[in-house]
Amino acid sequence: MTKLNKLLDKELDGVFHAYLLFSNSSSELIKQAKKFASFIAFNDGSIDNHPDIKIIKSDNLRTLGVEDITTVISQDNLSPIEENIKLLSFHH
Numbered sequence: 001m002t003k004l005n006k007l008l009d010k011e012l013d014g015v016f017h018a019y020l021l022f023s024n025s026s027s028e029l030i031k032q033a034k035k036f037a038s039f040i041a042f043n044d045g046s047i048d049n050h051p052d053i054k055i056i057k058s059d060n061l062r063t064l065g066v067e068d069i070t071t072v073i074s075q076d077n078l079s080p081i082e083e084n085i086k087l088l089s090f091h092h
Contacts, residue, residue, distance in 0.1 A: 002031045004045055015040055030055060030089070037087040051081040055089045064090050 011019070019036075023029035034055070038047040047053070056072055072078075072088065080086040 002028075002035060004035050004039065005032055008032060008036045011036075012039055033089040037089060041083050041085050041087055050083075052083045052085065053087045053089075 008021075021029055021033055021036075023032070034048060034053065035045045037053045038050075039045050041047075041050070041052060054076070056068065068090065078086060078088075
């Protein structure tokens with residue numbers, strides 16, 4: 001099981017509205033983003049699949065485009081489904 005990065009763990013004491021996470025490994029980045037979101041929403045890092053935690057992948061190679069954001073806004077319900085918070089993680 002992946003352990004939450006120490007710097008992200010410290011952020012749990014005072015969460016901001018947005019984070020930029022960078023890594024050389026996209027698979028590790030997604031694991032860390034999911035675990036961080038799980039701790040923020042549920043105070044439990046083991047929840048991997050929940051309707052209020054959504055991973056959004058972009059087809060753009062190097063950037064997240066306006067189309068990507070527009071699609072999320074127009075197609076997805078941005079309100080929480082089951083909890084009081086909705087977490088979106090954008091990856092390209």
